[in-house]
Amino acid sequence: MIPRRIPPLGFRLLYHLRRAYWRIVKPTTHGVQALIIHPVDSDRVLLVRHSYGDQSRWRLPGGGYRPARETPEQAARRECVEELGVELTPLALVLEEHLTTSGGKPGHLKIVRLHAVSEEVSPNGEIAEARWTAADLTDLPGDPFVTSWVHSALEAHAQAR
Template identity: 75%
Template sequence: MRIPPFVFQLLYRIRRAYWRIAKPTTYGVKALIIHPVDSDRVLLVQHSYGDRSLWSLPGGGYRPARETPEQAARRECIEELGIEVDSFTLVLEEHPTTSAGKRGHLTIIRLHAISDEISPNGEISQARWVATDLTDLPGEPMVSKWVHSALRAHGPV
């Protein structure tokens, strides 16, 4: 069953309100996914919630007691994009974060896709393979600071 985008929008608002009240420590992962044939292309997404015009890296939250950042990145790739990645992962960066009243820890992981076929779920409004210089994004795109940070850390594959 495909979850409609408005459900993700509602859950996003509820989660942000909770963060303002509870001020939890959260753990998140972002995945810089390298194209299976062209290492100068990466997969970027626009979410169906939050700032929907922002191009970002796929990813999500995880609980360190249940999975590693690498396992979480793989899981998020399958859940959000229906994309399989190979077993090699590389932690590019780790960042302490503060947002919406919470304290967080973000890990950026580099993964290599096995196929360029993507099948986004309702959480993703758009996904596309783009050049690492971002020149083939449409119009004057807004791009997440985490995309720029991951691409700087990425270097040659």
């Protein structure tokens, strides 16, 4: 049996429902974002634009996780495989940890560096676009809007080299 893919419209609906829940309940969340390094050129990284929320922003792939069930490194790897179908090496490093208050809820965000095995990606419906780009972001098209987490991750990556 072939699993059904969720269409982009479904992700947008789930996004709005989740945001409404968070505004009411304000649960503490745990999230990961992954800085994926190109398999051949360590000065290239993989950025995504989601099919929900602010679709103009370039971001790091990632999502939520439960610390009792998996480590941040495991969660980052899982999210990248789910969202991008990308194959990754076993090497993973937590670059940064942040306390956040996004949407009025307390959160813990970890940025994890992963290395791709190949540059092949096959995004699911959650991803509107995935692109390998220079770490200095000069080859993103147009006047790109990049989240602050991307800049933070790139700085931490440069310092960890």
